[in-house]
Each structure stands twice: as C-alpha cells, then as structure tokens.
Amino acid sequence: MQHVSISIPDAAAAVFGRSEEAGESILAAAVVKWCELGRISHGKAAEILEISRAEFLDLLASYRVSAWQYSEAEITEELSLE
DSSP: OOOOOOOOOHHHHGGGOSHHHHHHHHHHHHHHHHHHTTSSOHHHHHHHHTSOHHHHHHHHHHTTOOSOOOOHHHHHHHHHTO
C-alpha cells in the first residue's frame, strides 16, 4: 500500500472531522469524484475504499452524486429509441 502525506490548513481540517478520520474522508471524497467523472467503476471505487458496492452506493447518495452517470449522447440515444 502506498502512503501519501498532505498538509492542510487548520481551517480546512475542521471540515474533515477528527484528525484520525481526515485521511479516510479525503480519500472517500476523491473516490466519489473519480467515479462521478467516469474514471473508475462503482466496483473499483468500493475496492479502493474497502467497502461493499452497496455501501459505496450509499456513500454516493450521501454526497448527492447519482449512481447513474449518463452522457448527453447516451440520453439522446435513449430518448430517440422510444
């Protein structure tokens, strides 16, 4: 496992909760964003965070990120099939 060390301002640290939880919170936010951008799948995201896929879907909901990411072209294609 690789380790990354970052310094964050005290004012920002409060956003992430207790210092013991800050790393996990930052990683979760990054993984949610990567998934939202389509860079990783739900399964890979759950694997990175060492949680079940169902737990990851709950995490997406807590960040108000849709589990279903469609491009404009995919939506247009779906609508034209009806």
